[in-house]
Amino acid sequence: MKHLPDFIQRLINEFDKLPGIGPKTSARLVFNLMHRKEDIKELSMALSDAYKNIHLCPLCYNLAENELCSICANPQRDKNIICVVANNQDVEAIEKTSEFHGVYHLLNGLLSPLEGITPDKLKIHELAERIKNNGVKEIILALDQSLEGEATAIYLSKFLQDYPVTVTQLARGIPMGANIEYTDEITLGSALKNRKKV
Numbered sequence: 001m002k003h004l005p006d007f008i009q010r011l012i013n014e015f016d017k018l019p020g021i022g023p024k025t026s027a028r029l030v031f032n033l034m035h036r037k038e039d040i041k042e043l044s045m046a047l048s049d050a051y052k053n054i055h056l057c058p059l060c061y062n063l064a065e066n067e068l069c070s071i072c073a074n075p076q077r078d079k080n081i082i083c084v085v086a087n088n089q090d091v092e093a094i095e096k097t098s099e100f101h102g103v104y105h106l107l108n109g110l111l112s113p114l115e116g117i118t119p120d121k122l123k124i125h126e127l128a129e130r131i132k133n134n135g136v137k138e139i140i141l142a143l144d145q146s147l148e149g150e151a152t153a154i155y156l157s158k159f160l161q162d163y164p165v166t167v168t169q170l171a172r173g174i175p176m177g178a179n180i181e182y183t184d185e186i187t188l189g190s191a192l193k194n195r196k197k198v
C-alpha cells in the first residue's frame with residue numbers, strides 16, 4: 001500500500017505480527033484507530049509504560065512489573081508447590097479458579113518438534129534449578145490436552161523422575177483437545193483439586 005503515509009504502514013506491519021491477525025485485519029484495526037486520536041494517545045502511553053516497566057520474573061518467567069512477579073512476591077503463596085504451565089494465559093485461567101495457592105513456572109510454550117520447539121527451547125533447565133535450590137515438594141503439570149501438551153507432560157514426568165518431588169497432573173475432565181485457557185473455572189478448579197500422581 002504505497003500511497004499510505006509511512007507511519008501507518010509501519011503500524012499495520014506491527015499489528016500484523018500479533019497472533020490471529022492477518023494483514024487485512026491489521027489494516028482494518030489501524031484505519032479504525034486513525035479516526036480516534038484520543039485513543040491513539042492512550043494506547044501509545046500504555047505501550048510506552050509497558051516498554052519501560054515490563055520484564056519476566058526471574059523465578060517463574062511470568063510477566064512482572066517489579067523485581068519479582070506479584071505471585072512469587074506474595075508471602076501467602078506456598079513456594080513448595082509449583083504449577084507448570086505453558087504461558088501467561090494459563091496462569092490467568094488457573095488464578096480465576098481461586099483453587100491454587102502455590103506458585104507457577106512458565107515453560108514459554110509446549111514441545112512441538114515440527115515447529116522446532118525442542119526441550120532446550122523451553123524453561124525446563126530453569127525448573128530443575130528451582131527444584132534443586134528451593135525444597136520444592138510438588139510439581140503440578142497443568143498442560144493442554146493436545147498432542148503438544150501430552151508430549152510435554154510425558155517428557156517432563158520422565159525428566160522429573162530424577163528429582164525428589166511428587167509430580168501430579170490435572171485430573172481428567174478437561175475435554176480432550178481443550179486448552180487450559182478456554183476451560184471454564186469450575187471444571188479447571190475441580191481438575192486441579194482432584195489432581196493425580198503421575
Ligand SMILES: [Zn+2]
Nearest residue numbers: 057060069072
Ligand atoms: Zn514469579
